[in-house]
Amino acid sequence: MTKLTNDFLANENVRRAEISIRMSQFEIPPMQDVLLVGKRAPIGAEAVRRMVDAVSPEQYEIIRMEHEIFEAAVLRRSLVKLVPQEKLMKIILEEGERVAVQDSVIKAQVNIVIQITRGVDL
Amino acid sequence: MSKISKIMNGELVTVNIADPVSRVVDLMENFRIGGLPVVEQEQLVGIITSRDVRRSHPNRLVADAMSRKVVTIRPDCSLWDAKELLEEYGIERLVVAEEERPVGIVTKSRVYAEIGKHMDALTGLNRAQYLQRKASELLCEGKEIVFIFIDMDNFGMIDKRLGHAVGDEILTSVAKLLNSLVEDGTDFLCRYAGDEFAVLTTRPLEEAKQLAWKMISAIEEANWSGGIIVTGSAGIAGGRRKGIRSDINETYTIADLINMASLSSTKAKKEKKRVLVAEQMEIEHRVTPDI
Numbered sequence: 001m002t003k004l005t006n007d008f009l010a011n012e013n014v015r016r017a018e019i020s021i022r023m024s025q026f027e028i029p030p031m032q033d034v035l036l037v038g039k040r041a042p043i044g045a046e047a048v049r050r051m052v053d054a055v056s057p058e059q060y061e062i063i064r065m066e067h068e069i070f071e072a073a074v075l076r077r078s079l080v081k082l083v084p085q086e087k088l089m090k091i092i093l094e095e096g097e098r099v100a101v102q103d104s105v106i107k108a109q110v111n112i113v114i115q116i117t118r119g120v121d122l
Numbered sequence: 123m124s125k126i127s128k129i130m131n132g133e134l135v136t137v138n139i140a141d142p143v144s145r146v147v148d149l150m151e152n153f154r155i156g157g158l159p160v161v162e163q164e165q166l167v168g169i170i171t172s173r174d175v176r177r178s179h180p181n182r183l184v185a186d187a188m189s190r191k192v193v194t195i196r197p198d199c200s201l202w203d204a205k206e207l208l209e210e211y212g213i214e215r216l217v218v219a220e221e222e223r224p225v226g227i228v229t230k231s232r233v234y235a236e237i238g239k240h241m242d243a244l245t246g247l248n249r250a251q252y253l254q255r256k257a258s259e260l261l262c263e264g265k266e267i268v269f270i271f272i273d274m275d276n277f278g279m280i281d282k283r284l285g286h287a288v289g290d291e292i293l294t295s296v297a298k299l300l301n302s303l304v305e306d307g308t309d310f311l312c313r314y315a316g317d318e319f320a321v322l323t324t325r326p327l328e329e330a331k332q333l334a335w336k337m338i339s340a341i342e343e344a345n346w347s348g349g350i351i352v353t354g355s356a357g358i359a360g361g362r363r364k365g366i367r368s369d370i371n372e373t374y375t376i377a378d379l380i381n382m383a384s385l386s387s388t389k390a391k392k393e394k395k396r397v398l399v400a401e402q403m404e405i406e407h408r409v410t411p412d413i
Binding site for chain 2: 040041042043047071103
């Protein structure tokens with residue numbers, strides 16, 4: 001047995017702290033493709049707008065809404081280039097409603113694959 | 123006339139739109155207030171109340187917890203304007219603002235307490251001051267006004283013979299009777315003094331005359347306990363507008379009309395005519411020169 005273990009066993013009242021550190025890259029922007037902001041979430045639509053403007057200016061659209069659970073959504077503008085906003089938001093809200101409550105802020109990753117088949121005359 | 127500027131709390135505590143809700147909580151606790159105007163670059167942009175605070179996470183920005191619909195009132199408005207706004211919107215406080223800049227706040231309880239000073243405790247009717255204010259407002263709106271002045275006959279004798287308690291009961295009943303005959307938004311009733319009541323109305327003179335007759339008849343025909351005979355006499359004065367309004371002239375005009383209606387009621391009482399219309403007068407308005 002080591003001296004430390006002996007000391008520990010000898011005195012059960014010794015208090016120790018163990019420190020572990022996990023480091024990773026902070027994502028910018030931190031909200032991926034979509035953020036759904038609950039009506040009673042710790043952050044509201046205006047705060048989200050200010051945050052988005054600060055970290056990723058002109059890349060996101062803030063959509064304020066009258067909804068049972070959410071007061072706003074943040075949507076990456078490039079997604080709207082692929083699918084119309086109304087269609088995308090309808091799907092996102094339908095799925096968001098299933099997992100969120102008014103206190104939640106939900107971030108979502110959205111992958112859109114467009115399948116194209118074109119023919120040419122031979 | 124009581125203006126909002128005289129009763130408002132001018133030591134205004136405001137919050138910035140970007141402050142956290144937790145700061146609002148601290149301010150509300152420290153100053154014991156239930157609502158704070160929200161400003162952005164000194165301009166009024168919203169209001170945050172204790173109710174908003176209870177429903178919001180303390181981390182939130184004021185901008186995300188406040189109400190953007192703020193009902194404001196100018197400092198030169200009257201107590202009754204404030205009362206109407208508070209009742210119309212069902213709110214507890216009004217922000218006093220000048221050109222979108224908040225200068226004070228006034229609560230419902232403060233407005234009501236102040237208005238209470240202008241209400242007759244016995245009958246619950248407004249006092250004469252209310253009628254003058256309302257008349258001025260109607261003239262500003264370009265409406266024609268008529269005053270009906272109702273004077274109880276020999277009321278001093280009732281007080282002397284039956285006592286003031288009975289006299290007070292009769293006055294309360296007369297007030298209820300008259301109140302049941304007036305129409306909201308058209309007729310404005312007040313206890314003018316002692317045993318005198320007055321109605322300001324926007325009805326045409328002929329209709330006002332009919333209302334006066336109804337009132338006098340209702341008093342006479344009421345079933346007074348102990349078989350007491352209670353009667354009243356009414357004087358009517360109405361004016362036709364002419365020219366451009368001047369505030370100074372307007373005050374005199376209103377005073378003149380009330381005086382004429384009052385004198386007519388005295389004459390009606392003396393001559394036992396019950397209802398008498400004062401000679402019709404034209405309301406002259408002094409033309410204010412442009413500066």
